[in-house]
Amino acid sequence: MSDQPLKDSAPADDAADGEPRPGHIRKPIGWSMIMIAVLVAVSAGLVYRRDGIEGVLEILIHDFWLFGGIVPRVLAGCLLGAFIAEILPHDKVSRSLGPESGLKGLLIGTAFGAILPGGPFTAYPVASALLAVGADFGATIAMVVSWTLIGYGRAVAWELPIMGTDFTLWRIVISLPLPVLAGALGRFVYVRMYPKNISP
Amino acid sequence: MSAALLIDILLWGSVAAVGFIAFQRGRPVLVASLREGGMDFINIVPRIALGVIGSGYIAAVIPQEIITGWLGPNSGWLGVLTAVIAGAATPGGPVVGFSIGAVALKSGGGMPQVIAYVIAWALFAFQRVILWEIPFMPARFVWFRAAVSLPFPFVAAAIAMAVGKP
Numbered sequence: 129m130s131d132q133p134l135k136d137s138a139p140a141d142d143a144a145d146g147e148p149r150p151g152h153i154r155k156p157i158g159w160s161m162i163m164i165a166v167l168v169a170v171s172a173g174l175v176y177r178r179d180g181i182e183g184v185l186e187i188l189i190h191d192f193w194l195f196g197g198i199v200p201r202v203l204a205g206c207l208l209g210a211f212i213a214e215i216l217p218h219d220k221v222s223r224s225l226g227p228e229s230g231l232k233g234l235l236i237g238t239a240f241g242a243i244l245p246g247g248p249f250t251a252y253p254v255a256s257a258l259l260a261v262g263a264d265f266g267a268t269i270a271m272v273v274s275w276t277l278i279g280y281g282r283a284v285a286w287e288l289p290i291m292g293t294d295f296t297l298w299r300i301v302i303s304l305p306l307p308v309l310a311g312a313l314g315r316f317v318y319v320r321m322y323p324k325n326i327s328p
Numbered sequence: 329m330s331a332a333l334l335i336d337i338l339l340w341g342s343v344a345a346v347g348f349i350a351f352q353r354g355r356p357v358l359v360a361s362l363r364e365g366g367m368d369f370i371n372i373v374p375r376i377a378l379g380v381i382g383s384g385y386i387a388a389v390i391p392q393e394i395i396t397g398w399l400g401p402n403s404g405w406l407g408v409l410t411a412v413i414a415g416a417a418t419p420g421g422p423v424v425g426f427s428i429g430a431v432a433l434k435s436g437g438g439m440p441q442v443i444a445y446v447i448a449w450a451l452f453a454f455q456r457v458i459l460w461e462i463p464f465m466p467a468r469f470v471w472f473r474a475a476v477s478l479p480f481p482f483v484a485a486a487i488a489m490a491v492g493k494p
Contacts, residue, residue, distance in 0.1 A: 168382030210365030
């Protein structure tokens, strides 16, 4: 990629720093939640018809424990995302992960996703924070895909015990090139979908 | 499990590290990010409650044999396509996705098909996209990422076919 800066991307100067962190998350319960709620209700009804109240309670209790275990990690993830958004310097992030960051940006995103601890409750808030402080879609896609496919968190906690070591290692080796490819494809499509980028 | 404990330690260690950096930048920075993170947490917890507590029911009514029956080693690219669709449609958390993958592998599923299944499920399982990604990230980014990820389970299956079973 050339060094020639696009006029509108990465306003790395003083002027941009005063703006508040772009809003995210704060939206009321939307259609997606309603859809899932309906799906859950229907499924619970089917379980009740098949297994009776014991079946319903068994799943409820099991998942309630699961939920209890996850909540502290959700808190950790949210705090991690908020701190990172606050302390990462915008101009540095947009230089190393922005639209002009080239292959290096994709590799940094991939490495970052691979070493990020925790589950979706960590990766997604951090991804959101990166977007807010100047990373582009490509680098953020590389990070999210890398976390999903080659991050050790899920592999160690779930895949290794359930799928076995052979499959897991083999699958991760095959996945190694995918985050960079996905990020590159993302950038390629993004530039063509939103030519002459629109103000962020 | 000790692996989970290790991950928790790493996670909270990272939080403490970036929190300390924020603290060094001054009290207002620390307070602002604590408030921001706390608000995110409060907003997200109800969604996660629904997702985690509800997904058990969704998983319980999906017959796993149907999913695994389609992924045999002779199913070729049609099997890969089926695997990708099944992966996208698989509800529930990591236990469900990997369990189905493990059952498929044990009941004679082909390696490329099972890899395509696990990767498709990891990349764009429908329920996870809605429950986890949309609440945390800008919706435009989420859909864009999911769309861009579409070819990659096929790429992985192609690599697995080309390289062969180890």
